[in-house]
Amino acid sequence: MNDVLDEGPFFxxxxxxxxxxxxxxxxxxSxxxxxxxxxxxxxxxxxxxxGLAAELAAGDGEPRVYLVQPTGDFENDPNVTDKKFPGNPTRSYRSVHPLRVVGEVTDWKRLTSDELRTWRERLAATLEHGGGEIIN
Known part of the structure; x- marks a missing residue:
């Protein structure tokens, strides 16, 4: 990485x-x-x-959070940073290079069923009204 954006750890x-x-x-x-x-x-x-991403992820498996290590350069995720929000308050990143799994985190905060339902409803409403465009 040329300019270190964040020291991590990363998940x-x-x-x-x-x-x-x-x-x-x-x-x-997606x-x-x-x-x-x-x-x-x-x-x-x-x-x-x-943890939130794990809870909202597609599929039937158990939500999991992994400790990961980038194997190459990465950038701020434009889906939640400067193009949509100022700065990077979510400390979210993306890379075209793989992430290596270096561990699993088991003590992350799980959402309640009500919180999960609220997040899913928000996501569905955003997508239904044409929002949620992905900068890919």
């Missing part, structure tokens, strides 16, 4: 069951717009942010 939330040493890569469908194949892999320096 990725998913419903995939992964092992230490596995690599997360771009090229999969959790929020399944018709979009993502050109980047996303991660955050906020453990609970990764």
């Amino acid at each position: 990725h939330g998913t419903k995939a069951d992964l092992d230490i040493g596995d690599h997360l890569t771009a090229g999969f469908r 959790n929020y717009r399944p018709e979009v194949v993502m050109n980047h892999i996303y991660f955050t320096a906020l453990q609970d942010g990764a």
Whole structure:
């Protein structure tokens, strides 16, 4: 990385069951717009942010949060930063390079069923009204 954006540690939330040493890569469908194949892999320096992503992820698996290490350059995630919000308050990033799984986090804050329902309703409303465009 040329200019270090954040020292980490970094986290990725998913419903995939992964092992230490596995690599997360771009090229999969978006959790929020399944018709979009993502050109980047996303991660955050906020453990609970990764937990939210895990809870909202597509699939039937158990939500999981992994400690990850970028294997190449990364940038601020424009979906939640300067193009939509000033700065990077969510400490969210993306990369075209894989993320290496270096551990699993088990003490992240789980959402209550009411919180999860509220987040899903917000997401559905945003997508239904034409919002939620993904900068890919």
